[in-house]
Amino acid sequence: MRLLAALLLVVPLLAAACGSGGAGSPESVVREWSDALNSGDNERAADLFAHGAQVVQNNTVLFLQTHEDAVDFNSDLPCSGKIVDVKTDKDTATATFVLGDRKANRCDSPGARAIAAVKVLHGKIVLWHQLPSPQPLPPPPV
Numbered sequence: 001m002r003l004l005a006a007l008l009l010v011v012p013l014l015a016a017a018c019g020s021g022g023a024g025s026p027e028s029v030v031r032e033w034s035d036a037l038n039s040g041d042n043e044r045a046a047d048l049f050a051h052g053a054q055v056v057q058n059n060t061v062l063f064l065q066t067h068e069d070a071v072d073f074n075s076d077l078p079c080s081g082k083i084v085d086v087k088t089d090k091d092t093a094t095a096t097f098v099l100g101d102r103k104a105n106r107c108d109s110p111g112a113r114a115i116a117a118v119k120v121l122h123g124k125i126v127l128w129h130q131l132p133s134p135q136p137l138p139p140p141p142v
Contacts, residue, residue: 024123026093027086033118033125034095038080040103046070050124057130079107081114092119094131 029048036045049070055062064070081097088094094117101107112133119127 024120025088026091026118026120027088029120029123029125030086030093030095030116030118031083034081034083034097037074037077038082038102042071042074045074048125049073049128050121050126053124053126053128055128075104078102078105079109079114084113091121092117092127094118 033045033048036042036048046067047070049064051065051067053064053070055064055073062069062073064073079099080102081099083095084098085096086093094115097114097116099107099112099114100110115131115133117127117129117131118125119129
């Protein structure tokens with residue numbers, strides 16, 4: 001009887017630990033990365049990138065071979081980003097951010113939207129790809 005009671009307590013804990021979209025999911029990793037970046041913690045943001053992660057931004061492709069490469073990439077981002085939407089498809093989260101100033105530097109386009117597709121494997125970012133953002137609609141004619 002005690003064994004059955006113990007199993008009834010342990011099985012739900014194990015199921016929760018296995019995760020159904022929790023820690024290590026693409027969305028949770030993107031949110032953790034954004035939180036680290038927004039708080040100015042480039043080390044913590046870099047910890048979320050796998051060694052050799054690919055970064056695609058505009059027409060540039062980088063491979064973050066070392067932790068220091070990942071720190072440098074995150075440090076060089078001029079803006080913070082508040083997540084306003086996340087869509088997940090398998091191991092990729094596509095997040096839309098509203099840009100703002102970072103603690104260490106001013107954003108070059110505050111209030112603009114940016115979109116990034118982030119592929120996550122085993123809780124680490126293996127691909128960070130900035131996608132084209134839709135241009136804001138012009139004001140209606142008067």
